[in-house]
Amino acid sequence: MLHLLNGPQTMGNGRAFWACACLVLLAALIYPVFADxxxxxxxxxxxxxxxxxxxxxxxxxxxxxxxxxxxxxxxxxxxxxxxxxxxxxxxxxxxxxxxxxxxxxxxxxxxxxxxxxxxxxxxxxxxxxxxxxxxxxxxxxxxxxxxxxxxxxxxxxxxxxxxxxxxxxxxxxxxxxxxxxxxxxxxxxxxxxxxxxxxxxxxxxxxxxxxxxxxxxxxxxxxxxxxxxxxxxxxxxxxxxxxxxxxxxxxxxxxxxxxxxxxxLPAAAMPIVWVAFSGRSDLTAVLVGTFVLLAAFQTLTIYSEQAALILMGVILIVTVMFVPHGCFVGLGRIAAWLPRRGRTVRRPSAEVG
Amino acid sequence: MSALLEIVGASKSFGGVFAVSDVDLSVQPGEMHCLIGPNGAGKSTLFKLVVGTYPPSAGRIVFRGSDITRAKPFARVGRGMSIKMQAPSVFKALPVRQNLHIALQDHVARHAIGAEEDRLLDILGLTDDADRPAGLLSHGQQQWLEIGMALALRPVLLLLDEPTAGLSPEETFRTGELVRRLNAEGMTMLIVEHDMAFVRQIATGVTVLHLGKVFARGSIDEIVADERVAEIYLGTPHGA
Amino acid sequence: MFADLFAYFYQFADVFAFLVLSAAGLAVIFGMMGIINMAHGEFIMCGAYATTFAYHAGLPLPLAQACGAIVAGVIGIILEAVLIRPFYSRPLDSLLITWGLSLVVTQGTLIVLGSSMPGIGTPSGGFHIGEYGFSTYRMILFAAALCVLGFIYLLFKRTRFGVHARATMQNAGMAQALGVRRNRIYALTFGVGAALAGLCGALYAPTMTLIPTMGATFIVESFVTVVVGGANVLLGTAPAAVALAITRTALNGLYGQVFGQIGLLLAVVLIIRVLPEGFSGWLAKRAS
Structure with a gap:
């Protein structure tokens, strides 16, 4: 069963990813010790x-x-x-x-x-x-x-x-x-x-x-x-x-x-904004992106709920227009591409017949 | 003797116009049968009746001894049909290997899937492209990938709708070799085709459709020699 | 007897008018462009606000209402060019963008104009049949709904613009090859849809409290009418509105407003289970 944790449908299948994930989890676990x-x-x-x-x-x-x-x-x-x-x-x-x-x-x-x-x-x-x-x-x-x-x-x-x-x-x-x-x-x-x-x-x-x-x-x-x-x-x-x-x-x-x-409304729109912004095609991107967006939204809500909602609307428009795959899926792809760039010589493109 | 696929008196009308009318057709186990005819003969409609895209207006379709006239396409596939539609429809955003995996996963034990993927990639000449999105393959490669996906289902009957549409003569020839090899290994096939060179290459039993009806049957040599068939292909003013 | 019958008809006419007027703009844009305009409610709000401003500035009500429709239409044409045009081929994306727009407009209006503004007050005329009293303005709304249906029919069936718009809907590439200017057609179609939404707001402005979220009042009814009507506006909207209005009127009468709304929705979900392409899809199939 556990081998299914990695596969073609999820980003972040390497050791580096799981090491990071464990660190984040560890930080989350000890966070209450230091916080109010x-x-x-x-x-x-x-x-x-x-x-x-x-x-x-x-x-x-x-x-x-x-x-x-x-x-x-x-x-x-x-x-x-x-x-x-x-x-x-x-x-x-x-x-x-x-x-x-x-x-x-x-x-x-x-x-x-x-x-x-x-x-x-x-x-x-x-x-x-x-x-x-x-x-x-x-x-x-x-x-x-x-x-x-x-x-x-x-x-x-x-x-x-x-x-x-x-x-x-x-x-x-x-x-x-x-x-x-x-x-x-x-x-x-x-x-x-x-x-x-x-x-x-x-x-x-x-x-x-x-x-x-x-x-x-x-x-x-x-x-x-x-x-x-x-x-x-x-x-x-x-x-x-x-x-x-x-x-x-x-x-x-x-x-x-x-x-x-x-x-x-407008609550019904929020999940759409989170998922579109994060990148709907990947669970990890949605996990991280939603958390980040919620934190930002909550911080802004303290000053003005309307402004926070306007920001959500703008984020939705901008994401769909300019980053249709989502921001965190984009970041994930860059992260996956960077280390490989150094190590492997890219094979000449294999066009066949 | 019992036919693998038996179509009895199948008709299909669209708004009162019969695209297929009272067609009988049977395919024996191990046979490779071609369905040919000029444009508008009703080949594709008949094919879709067999696939289950829509039900016939009248008639029955029997597959492996059970009536599938009203069965949904996925249920027909579950009984051992496998289908390659005319336009290549692979999962364009997914890698070639995953396309095969999705087709294989219900038919091969999990530990053997990887090896089976490799074997199919080799047969299809796609080994070097295994990790590329299928949408980046050439038109011909997509056609072969789809044939590969159809084979992955371990069918007892393979249905191909114009497998050479849009292919170059060389690709057509290679497709013909692939199809002959599969039949030699025992695969039963029903192929809709209008490329006569291709049909001659694979040299099979042929049914000619014209205006929705069976016009002629026979071996490819008999059909080629039949002047009436040449006439409907070339078009004469008032038919025979 | 006649008074009773008329009272039923009046109830029906009220609901029918609400469904047709709130759905017309959405239906035109969806039917002709395949785009669901999630900011539809905000165009309605815009029409209502513009009407109210114009009225308070001294225009007579009908003129103020015309202003409301025109303002919404012009804004629609501008937004179409800026936000919608790049997404013709991606209906889901255009839906998301208009939803984002809806959020921005609603909340922006809240910040700029506050949570409510002084309204107009319903024109008070009325008439009596038997022992029942009826509002004249409600009957005007019913007449307006019929006029809107007639207008849509004439516009898309009888004018050059309409023929071009329908040709573009059927096959944009072919229409373009025949010399139809697609961008202009889409801009105008979107403008007409927005103006019809604005008209809805303008007509209902005197009957309700003006708040920035008022569009939400209309949105469920407009959605369900369009869903039940199906893709073809000319064929589907009117029968959908009739069917839904009858359902709604009956349920309102029997069980009250709340169950009228819930029952309406249940009816919709059941109708689309039976007629997934809506009334227009069903009628088109029967005709062929």
Whole structure:
């Protein structure tokens, strides 16, 4: 299995890459020792969003399906976690159970929507607008739920003000649950993220990923190689959407609130900006790029949220116009090219007949 | 004796116009069969009925004893067909080796894939280009790569739609040699072609389509000697 | 009896007008250029703001509304040349660029003009049938929607520009070889689409609060109408709007606004499962 960590679908397959990756991970692991718990909490906040970016990367970069519905599933995950934790409580490891249930619920929603779209042969730009329409409708609907009649069990949905009062994630432990906040939450998210990243690397380099990039290039040809193209698209859509729900749950647990604003516009555009800017065709680029962009966005938001959003819009326009492959994929290619330049004599171009 | 592929009374109409009308055709195991005819004869439509691009308006298609008339293309491939469409459609952004890998991965044990890729690259004369994006290959090389991908599926029936389209005479000849070698090794093939030189080179059984119907059948020598066939190719005012 | 029937019709007409007016600009640009203009809502906002400025500057409402449409159209032509033209052959990229534009415009307006501005106020005329009261302005909107449909039909079927535009849509290379100037056609088409979006904003400006994010109010309806209508604007938009308006009116009446919106969306997803190419694709297939 582990050999699948490296392969044609991922950049950074050499020793140098893995050495760097280990150093970065090490730095991330010891970071809380030197930092203020509040800052550690903020750091965890950046990591939380990366899951949905990786999910979009899988669907769009590898599978060629541009979904605008990441915040739809983010919202389903977040709200579901909120409702479950208010109604079922979070003692005895139930918090993790709620986490799993919420993600599963988003998976079911993704399966229904994905089935209707993919088996209805909706593709190209229509895939984007249908997913966006569904997303905006969910945001609109949740905005209308201010009244007391909009409650699931004890959990009030609260309209535009959003849900509050759900419990944080907690790990069952001997002698009492450990609440996951600040530093413990950071480690939890970090472990989850590293696991997700490695699992996705294996997935895209395995049979599934081979078929996914093939159908991105030419769906008809892929079908003629005997693959049921729609099953693979469906699979990628469900996995990518569930990753968005993971972000949604973690976000809700982190701040113990969620509002419809994190589903509608302009929130729905953010994953697109991160992934386009980073370079949609590679998981590592998206991981790093999303983190960098979130840090920049957060820094700027302190001064002006509008300015930060304008920057995101400008970044999207400039990236698509001038760096269509994405900035971090570009950097990765340069990095891969530099050391080779010195060592190997480039073979005269092998043009044959 | 049972045919590998059997087309019975197949018809296909588009908006009331029959592109293929009541065609019977069977391909025996080990046979290499060519489907020829002038432009608009219905060759490509018939081919697409066999591939499953669209279902026939009437008639049946039986492959290895089971009815596949309404099966989707990927299901037909799963039963042992392998298809090379007319326009080369390789995965242009992916390296040549990965193109083969994607075709091979369901048909060869994982540890053997590398060796099998090398073997196919050698047969196709693409060893030096293994790591280049397939889109950078010449037109002829792309055609061969696609034949290679079709072979990688370990088919019992290979379907080729105009494998020499757009090739130079030399490339056409090399393609002919490749096809003959495959047939000599036991591969059953159905080939749509309009290049008569190529059909003569591979010297097979031939079915001539004209205006959507079977016009003549026979060995290539019989067909070449048939004046009526020459007439439809050269075009006479009111047919035979 | 007649009053009841008219009340139903009035509800339907209201929804129909909203769908047609909000979708027309998006549909023209998508149908003729294959581009989804994600900044569509911002063109609507632009039309509404321009109308309001002109109205407060002393123009009578109809003239102010014309101004709104024209301003949006001119801005559209300029943006087409700067941002859209390099991406004709890459519809997904043009979609992303217009989305970026939408972000910049919405947030920029928030910074420059603040979160809201004084509106116009709905023209107050009304009439009664039986015991029901109706707003005249809503009926004007319905008439305007019919006029927009007629305008699109005449423009693309009966004028030289329309013939050239449709030829370019079918086969840009061939149209160019026949002497059609593609860039000009696309610029004008985009301008017409933007102006229709602006007109939508202009017409609805008196009925709603002016906020920089008001475009989002229209965007779902415009998207679903275009998706259900399919690629051919001339064939698809009107039947799509009729079907969706009937669905929406019925659901609104039975279950209220919120479920009207959700139900509309469900209907859309089910329709595209059955008719992936929308009404126009289906009609075209039946015709052949």
């Amino acid at each position: 718990p509040y800052d550690v909490g903020n750091f965890a906040y950046f990591l939380i969003w990366v899951f949905m970016a990786l999910g979009l990367c899988l669907m769009w970069g590898y599978g060629g399906m541009l979904s605008f519905g990441q915040t739809f599933f983010f919202g389903i995950g977040g709200y579901a976690y909120g409702v479950l934790s208010v109604d079922l409580g979070s003692a005895y490891g139930m918090a993790l159970g709620n986490f799993a249930l919420a993600v599963l619920l988003a998976g079911v929603a993704a399966a229904i929507l994905g089935y209707l779209m993919i088996y209805g042969r909706i593709g190209g730009v229509f895939f984007g607008i249908v997913t966006l329409a569904v997303t905006l409708a969910l945001a609109y609907f949740l905005g209308q739920t201010a009244g007391p009649e909009w409650a699931i069990g004890k959990a009030r949905l609260n309209g535009f003000n959003g849900m509050q009062g759900m419990s944080p994630l907690s790990l069952p432990w001997f002698g009492g649950d450990i609440d996951l906040e600040e530093t413990p939450l950071y480690y939890f998210v970090l472990v989850l993220l590293v696991g997700t990243y490695l699992a996705l690397r294996m997935l895209v380099n395995a049979r599934f990923g081979n078929v996914l990039v093939a159908l991105r290039e030419d769906p008809q040809r892929t079908e003629l190689l005997g693959y049921d193209v729609r099953r693979f698209q469906f699979g990628a859509f469900v996995i990518g959407s569930m990753l968005a729900a993971v972000s949604g749950v973690l976000y809700t647990a982190w701040g113990q609130f969620i509002t419809p604003a994190s589903i509608g």
